[in-house]
Amino acid sequence: MDRLPTDLSNVRRPIAEANGLPNxxxxxxxxxxxxxxxxxYDGWSGLAVVADVPEIGDAVPLSFLGMPLLLVRDRQNNVRVFQNICRHRGMVLVTEPRRIEGAIRCPYHSWCYSTNGALISTPHVGGPGQNKHAGIDRDLLGLVEVRSHIWMGVVWINISGSAPDFETANATxxxxxxxxxxxxxxxxxxxxxxxxxxxxxxxxxxxxxxxxxxxxxxxxxxxxxxxxxxxxxxxxxxxxxxxxxxxxxxxxxxxxxxxxxxxxxxxxxxxxxxxxxxxxxxxxxxxxxxxxxxxxxxxxxxxxxxxxxxxxxxxxxxxxxxxxxxxxxxxxxxxxxxxxxxxxxxxxxxxxxxxxxxxxxxxxxxxxxxxxxxxxxxxxxxxxxx
CATH class of the missing domain: 3.90.380.10 (Naphthalene 1,2-dioxygenase Alpha Subunit; Chain A, domain 1)
Structure with missing residues (x-):
């Protein structure tokens, strides 16, 4: 195995002198x-295709380099990508492709999210029969959305959020x-x-x-x-x-x-x-x-x-x-x-x-x-x- 970090000095030389990437x-x-x-993570990577969620409410769980993600077509017909985890205890929300008829419900404590990622229900969060609590601000606890863009039928994502806009990064x-x-x-x-x-x-x-x-x-x-x-x-x-x-x-x-x-x-x-x-x-x-x-x-x-x-x-x-x-x-x-x-x-x-x-x-x-x-x-x- 090459020593780490790897020596990349020869890779960026002119083509007639360069070596390829180390083993x-x-x-x-x-x-x-x-x-x-x-x-x-830092660039615009391909995740899926728009055709994976053809109808409003369609949701498909995906894994990107081990990260659980959820591809959704929301009620406004927009294709979006969220981290596929509940903001409460990090439980995976959707495990099989399906149509979201009502809300995205966490199977652990039933916190519920709309298809646009908003947290809309927190049953018993303030105690039995108390579905709200001053310490739980639903507006701040929606699903974490992953920056995404659609081009050539592909859903592209930028995990880090630091890349230039897709149109700028890929203008050429x-x-x-x-x-x-x-x-x-x-x-x-x-x-x-x-x-x-x-x-x-x-x-x-x-x-x-x-x-x-x-x-x-x-x-x-x-x-x-x-x-x-x-x-x-x-x-x-x-x-x-x-x-x-x-x-x-x-x-x-x-x-x-x-x-x-x-x-x-x-x-x-x-x-x-x-x-x-x-x-x-x-x-x-x-x-x-x-x-x-x-x-x-x-x-x-x-x-x-x-x-x-x-x-x-x-x-x-x-x-x-x-x-x-x-x-x-x-x-x-x-x-x-x-x-x-x-x-x-x-x-x-x-x-x-x-x-x-x-x-x-x-x-x-x-x-x-x-x-x-x-x-x-x-x-x-x-x-x-x-």
């Missing part, structure tokens, strides 16, 4: 905790994909799946960022969207990924296709782009559908990949939609042996983080640089506070 950033529990705060990406700022319709139950992967979540990002591996890992995809058809997408401190100039629209047996998004420029007739919005959301856009992969870290060496597909209209052909889901699942499954193999490789004690191809690995090196910079910044803040 401990993929295997060590202490480093995982450090990155949890520096990368996932929002501008790049402004044409897709229109209604997105989740394809439904046949347009989502989850992959359980035995690797650190960052390896999924690193693999997704680059097209270098296409000829060997995705030979079917590379047969029509070749390595040489791809280009790099690199925005320091923000996002990185790849694009293709050759997107082949999926067709049904009778030549049917998905409806296009409205008002797209000619570029998107044949182009598609695949970007990681740091830290943990992998996004893809095409003329006729988009997708989001939300990476849920389960520990240093386990990740859940939640995949969701979206379309330009609320109703699409069932068979074609199922075929599209299968096509993407097959592609993403092809990556599993790669990221799991790299994870096993991080237990080789002499591995120095590896090197980067200056011509082909720019997007991945940019991600490593971002990770190292955020971790170093947190370390300096912690040092200054001592």
């Amino acid at each position: 401990a950033h993929y295997t060590d529990v202490t480093v995982f905790e450090e990155e949890k705060h520096a990368l996932l 990406l929002l501008q790049r994909w402004a044409e897709f700022d229109q209604p997105l319709y989740h394809g439904g139950t046949d347009s989502t799946f989850t992959l359980e992967v035995n690797c650190n979540w960052k390896l999924a990002v690193e693999n997704y960022c680059e097209s270098y591996h296409l000829p060997w890992v995705h030979p079917g995809l590379n047969s029509y969207s070749r390595l040489e058809d791809h280009y790099h997408i690199e925005e320091e401190e923000l996002f990185s990924g790849q694009g293709t100039r050759v997107y082949r629209q999926l067709k049904g047996d009778k030549g049917e296709v998905f409806p296009d998004f409205k008002g797209l420029s000619d570029k998107w007739d044949t182009a598609a782009e695949y970007i990681t919005a740091f830290p943990n959301v992998l996004l893809g856009v095409h003329r006729d559908h988009t997708y989001a992969i939300i990476l849920e870290p389960q520990g240093p060496e386990k990740t859940r990949e939640h995949v969701h597909l979206f379309y330009a209209t609320p109703a699409t052909d069932d068979a074609l939609r199922a075929r599209n889901t299968k096509q993407w699942k097959d592609i993403f499954v092809e990556d599993v042996f790669v990221v799991e193999g790299m994870q096993r490789g991080r237990h080789a004690v002499s591995f120095d983080g590896g090197r980067f191809s200056p011509a082909m690995d720019g997007p991945t090196h940019l991600f490593h640089t971002w990770v190292a910079g955020r971790v170093q910044q947190q370390r300096m803040v912690a040092q200054a506070a001592q």
